Amino acid sequence: MSQQNIFLALGLPPVKAAILEFRSELIIALHHIMDHNKWSKPELANMLGTDITTISKVLNEGNDIVNIDQLMSWIGMLGVQVEPIFSPIGLYDMEGNPSQDETETPVLENVSVPWDLLVDED
Incomplete structure (x- = not known):
């Protein structure tokens, strides 16, 4: 993830911002893959088994008509592996309020989780 999270700067709760x-x-990665391979949006849509309207909305508007899982699947279909990076941000409730118990803050140092352990292959 980038050094400065613009969504944090806009005042969003840390979990939502992340x-x-x-x-x-993920959307920027799709742009880079498409540009690097000189694919058009119709070509990309065809390769990903979706329509040009969906691809255009995702790439042009960052539209949330597809979820993170779908974006990761698309990137994988294009031959690129997504590797998550885990960074501690503290504990928050569902409303984005910080945990009252600061001893609960998780400590992560160089955490690497094999992707196959995170994905259910059923």
Whole structure:
């Protein structure tokens, strides 16, 4: 993830900001893959088994009509592996309020989780 999270700067709760940043980085990756291979949007849509309207909305508007799982699947279909990076941000409730118990903050140092352990292959 980038050094400065624009979504945090906009005042969003840290958990929501992290999700939006990750989603944005996946969309940027799709742009880079498409540009690097000189694929058009119709070509990309065909390769990913979707329609041009969906691809255009995702790439042009960052539209949330597809979820993070779908973005990761698309990137994988294009031959690129997504490797998550885990960074501690502290504990928050569902409303984005910080945990009252600061001893609960997780400590992560160089955490690497094999992707196959995170994905259910059923």
